[in-house]
Amino acid sequence: MGSTDATLVFARGPLFYTALMIFIVGMAYRLVSVLLLGWKRDRVPNKGSKLRGVAVTYAKGLLIFPFIPWVKKTFRGNQTTYLAGGMFHFGLFVVIFLGTAHMLVWKSLLGFGWPTLALPIVDFLSAAAIVAMIALFVNRLANPVLRLISGPSEWLNLLIVFLPMVTGYGLTHHRLLGIVALPYENLYIMHMMSINLMLIWIPFSRISHFMFYFFSRTYHGAQAGKRAVMP
Amino acid sequence: MADETIYQYLQREGVSRRQFLKICGALAVTLGISEASPLLAAGLTRPTSPTRLVAEALASKPRVPVMWLNFQDCTGCTEALTRSLSPTLTDLVLNKITIDYHETLSAASGVQADENKRMMMETYAGQYLLVVEGSVPTGANGNYCTIGGRTAVDLLQEAAAGAAAVIATGNCAAFGGIPMAQPNPTGAVPAYQLITDKPVAHIPGCPAIPEAFTGTLVNFLVFGKLPELDDLNRPITFYGTTVHDRCLRRPFYEAGKFANSFDDEGARKGWCLYKLGCKGPTTYNACAGIKWGGGLSFPIQSGHPCLGCSEPNFWDNGGFYQGQSAPIGRPTLTAAGVALAAGAVIGVANAGVNRLQKRHADTDEETTESLSG
Ligand code: SF4
Numbered sequence: 001m002g003s004t005d006a007t008l009v010f011a012r013g014p015l016f017y018t019a020l021m022i023f024i025v026g027m028a029y030r031l032v033s034v035l036l037l038g039w040k041r042d043r044v045p046n047k048g049s050k051l052r053g054v055a056v057t058y059a060k061g062l063l064i065f066p067f068i069p070w071v072k073k074t075f076r077g078n079q080t081t082y083l084a085g086g087m088f089h090f091g092l093f094v095v096i097f098l099g100t101a102h103m104l105v106w107k108s109l110l111g112f113g114w115p116t117l118a119l120p121i122v123d124f125l126s127a128a129a130i131v132a133m134i135a136l137f138v139n140r141l142a143n144p145v146l147r148l149i150s151g152p153s154e155w156l157n158l159l160i161v162f163l164p165m166v167t168g169y170g171l172t173h174h175r176l177l178g179i180v181a182l183p184y185e186n187l188y189i190m191h192m193m194s195i196n197l198m199l200i201w202i203p204f205s206r207i208s209h210f211m212f213y214f215f216s217r218t219y220h221g222a223q224a225g226k227r228a229v230m231p
Numbered sequence: 232m233a234d235e236t237i238y239q240y241l242q243r244e245g246v247s248r249r250q251f252l253k254i255c256g257a258l259a260v261t262l263g264i265s266e267a268s269p270l271l272a273a274g275l276t277r278p279t280s281p282t283r284l285v286a287e288a289l290a291s292k293p294r295v296p297v298m299w300l301n302f303q304d305c306t307g308c309t310e311a312l313t314r315s316l317s318p319t320l321t322d323l324v325l326n327k328i329t330i331d332y333h334e335t336l337s338a339a340s341g342v343q344a345d346e347n348k349r350m351m352m353e354t355y356a357g358q359y360l361l362v363v364e365g366s367v368p369t370g371a372n373g374n375y376c377t378i379g380g381r382t383a384v385d386l387l388q389e390a391a392a393g394a395a396a397v398i399a400t401g402n403c404a405a406f407g408g409i410p411m412a413q414p415n416p417t418g419a420v421p422a423y424q425l426i427t428d429k430p431v432a433h434i435p436g437c438p439a440i441p442e443a444f445t446g447t448l449v450n451f452l453v454f455g456k457l458p459e460l461d462d463l464n465r466p467i468t469f470y471g472t473t474v475h476d477r478c479l480r481r482p483f484y485e486a487g488k489f490a491n492s493f494d495d496e497g498a499r500k501g502w503c504l505y506k507l508g509c510k511g512p513t514t515y516n517a518c519a520g521i522k523w524g525g526g527l528s529f530p531i532q533s534g535h536p537c538l539g540c541s542e543p544n545f546w547d548n549g550g551f552y553q554g555q556s557a558p559i560g561r562p563t564l565t566a567a568g569v570a571l572a573a574g575a576v577i578g579v580a581n582a583g584v585n586r587l588q589k590r591h592a593d594t595d596e597e598t599t600e601s602l603s604g
Contacts, residue, residue, distance in 0.1 A: 005463070005543050008513070012549075013559035021570045028574025029581065036582030100489060100506060104554030108561060119487025184473065184512050 008185050011192035019196035026203025027211060034212070046226050053225015054218050061217060078143070084135040091129025095122055095168070123172060130165050133158065153205060160201050163194035237452065238290040255285040258453065261446040262468070288453040295452050296351055296359045300390055301334040302383040303376050303410040303419055304365025307438040308401040309335060315441030315525070330362070334378065345379060352393050360451055361394035361429075363387065363422040366403040366410040370418025387425055396457055397431040399423065400444050402540055405433035405464075412546035423464065432457045433464040435516075437540035442521050443469035463543065465515065474537050475511035477519035480504065493534070504531060508552040510539030 066086055069075040075082040096102050099122040107113035116122075137158055140146045171187040202208055235243075241251055259281035301309070330336075331351050337344035351359060365383075368375035373382030391397060399422040402408035410419040423431045434444045447466050450458040458466040475481065483489070483503040490497035490504055503509070511519075514537050518529040531537055536552070539545040549559040 009544065009548060009559060016558045017560070017566075021566065024567060024570035025574040025577070028571045029578040030574075032575045032578025033581045033585075036579065037585065100487070101554065101556035104506065104557045108553055108557035117487075119485070122487070184475070188513070 005185070008189050008192070011189050011196065015196050016192060019199040023199040023202060026200075027208065030203055030208055031211065031215075034215070044226075048225050048228030050222040050225045053223070054221035057217055057221030057224070078139070078146075080135060080139040081146075084132040084139065088129050088132035088136065091125040091132065092165075095126045095129065095165075098122060099126075101172075119172075126165065126169055126172075130162075130169060133162050133165065137162075156201075157205055157207055160194070160198050160205075161207065164191060164198055167191040167194055235294055236290055237292055237294045238286075240294040241289075251289075252282060252286060255289060256282040258289075258449050259285045261442060262450055262453065262458075285453055292452065292455065293358075295395070296331040296355050297362060297448070298348065298351060298359055298390060298394070299330050299333040299336075299362040299364065300386060302363070302365035302367050302387070302404075303417065304401060304403050304408075306335050306364070308364050308436075308444070309333070311438040312441045312444060315445075331359075352390065356393040358395050359393065360448070361390050361397045362448075363397060363399045363404040364401055366407050366419040366421055367425060368410070368417035368419050370416070375417040384425060387422065391426045391429055394429055396451060397422065397426055397429050398434060398444070398447055398451075398457075399431055400434045400439045402435045402437045402545065405435040406543040406545075408437065409546055412544075430457050431464055432460060432466060434469075435463075435465060435541040435543075437538070437545075440469065440517055440521055440523070443517055461515070463515075465541070469517040469521075470515040470541065472515065472520075473512060474514045474516055474519050474531065475509075478511055478531055479519065480531060498534060501534075504534075504536040506554055507536045508550065508554055509536035510542070510545070510548075510551075510555055511537040512555055514539040514542055516541040 065072055069082055069086075072082070094117065097106075098117045100116045100119065103113050103116045140150055140154070140158070167187055167190040170182065171184065171191050198207075202210075238251065241254075246254070262281075262285070299309075332344065332348040337347070340347075365376075367373075367383045367387055369384060373384040376383040378386060399405045403410055403419075404422045407415075407419055407421045410417060411421070423433070432447055434440075434447055436443070443466065446469060447458055450456075450466070458468055461467050461470055463470075475484070478484070480501060480503045483501070484505060488497060488500075488502040489506040490502045491506055492498065493507065505512075509531065511531065518537070519531070522529045522532070538551050539548065542548070549557060
């Protein structure tokens with residue numbers, strides 16, 4: 001059996017599942033640890049509605065502010081971080097959930113699928129996300145403060161997310177990138193390998209904010225709503 | 232008659248010079264011979280027309296007899312070959328150059344065929360070409376497949392010992408095919424695992440494309456050796472590009488237009504079959520180029536996704552109708568549940584340790600305070 005073929009089967013099969021299981025174990029561990037860190041009984045009576053607080057914070061954070069960024073201090077502080085960061089997250093979301101190839105992965109894991117966007121749109125957004133990542137990298141490198149607070153794990157985070165993205169992009173365009181002339185399988189192997197690495201890495205890195213972001217936004221929203229100070 | 236050339240043999244079979252040249256032309260096309268032929272490269276001949284190149288080779292080379300063995304197969308490769316729509320080639324291979332022994336086609340002749348085979352192995356020892364169709368069972372001492380009371384392993388090794396080269400046709404002979412699919416009850420193995428001292432060319436497919444088979448065979452007859460092979464021992468001429476690379480639905484793939492089911496609008500409009508599980512992107516075969524039925528059509532053109540039948544383990548590499556990008560197999564819900572629970576348990580333990588530490592720290596503080604106070 002050819003080595004390429006065997007490697008691809010391994011990367012798409014057993015290795016992927018091992019990585020996925022490590023990811024689940026890791027995320028469950030992180031979540032439970034955080035939840036049990038300081039869960040105190042709430043003895044203060046509510047002044048406002050917790051639910052309202054949560055709703056407002058999500059509406060503002062996800063639907064309103066992205067389109068009027070100048071009202072935010074983070075935007076005024078560093079536009080590159082804000083815009084490239086937004087572009088990157090939006091692109092990534094679309095690629096992972098609305099790209100046909102990825103929907104088929106979800107379908108095989110969850111048992112159901114959903115309609116996807118046309119490839120050219122997904123393609124454009126993934127290219128935009130890649131460009132955004134490069135901008136974020138340069139920004140981190142160029143900004144003295146950012147560079148000062150960046151340890152090895154920050155650089156690694158960037159790299160580990162960057163790899164699946166470029167290999168995935170190359171995979172879709174293996175023919176257009178004729179200059180590189182890497183066969184589809186090789187790119188597919190690289191894509192799967194980088195995904196597997198990322199899955200194992202996420203729980204132990206700050207990329208886990210994909211989960212804790214919602215966790216903390218909900219918590220803080222609820223706290224603000226309870227005190228009737230709208231976030 | 233061991234030294235008779237192919238041309239002399241054909242003459243004896245009643246082939247005229249004109250017919251002979253026609254055959255040579257057809258062969259040259261099959262071989263894809265251009266100016267840079269192996270003979271040219273080796274400095275053995277002057278630049279000349281491809282037909283003449285083949286004609287010269289056939290006129291000077293002794294005829295190579297072919298022995299065809301069938302083991303754990305469906306005879307689909309033989310079927311495809313005998314029914315292929317390129318009359319010149321099939322006719323040439325089956326009737327003119329002749330397969331001297333074919334396990335299935337010769338079966339009716341009984342012991343006489345066996346005798347013929349024995350004589351062939353003696354007369355042409357070290358010269359004949361062995362074609363294998365079907366995988367070889369090694370379980371139960373090889374008794375899952377016996378012919379005339381002898382096991383397939385035994386028959387294959389005996390025949391391979393005197394062969395000049397081996398062509399394993401079809402996925403079963405090349406990579407084990409369906410007989411080797413999990414759980415492989417008969418302990419089937421592909422031919423090359425039992426033949427280690429002879430060159431083996433693979434013509435995988437389910438069945439093998441007749442033109443790919445004859446092309447490889449003819450290459451051996453004309454040049455006296457197997458064509459250039461890839462890392463899975465498949466002739467590069469026929470297996471050099473993926474089905475996806477030459478697919479007629481490729482523009483739709485690039486445009487993101489997919490059929491979502493077999494009878495939706497996309498399917499009717501001939502859009503890409505990727506979502507329906509097409510394995511074209513990782514399948515190396517000539518289907519999209521040579522096609523089937525004399526260039527009439529091939530599965531994807533007819534509306535069915537590629538199954539990847541020319542690749543190893545195609546039967547076990549994920550569902551046929553599951554997208555190419557989907558992982559192979561699926562972890563059970565139980566596994567996911569266990570992983571979740573394991574993570575939660577570690578989390579609780581971690582929290583417990585944290586609390587203990589905190590309590591220790593608190594009491595330490597209190598002690599320090601009371602001591603200093
Ligand atoms: S039908 Fe299959 S081989 Fe053809 S373009 Fe689509 S994915 Fe590729």
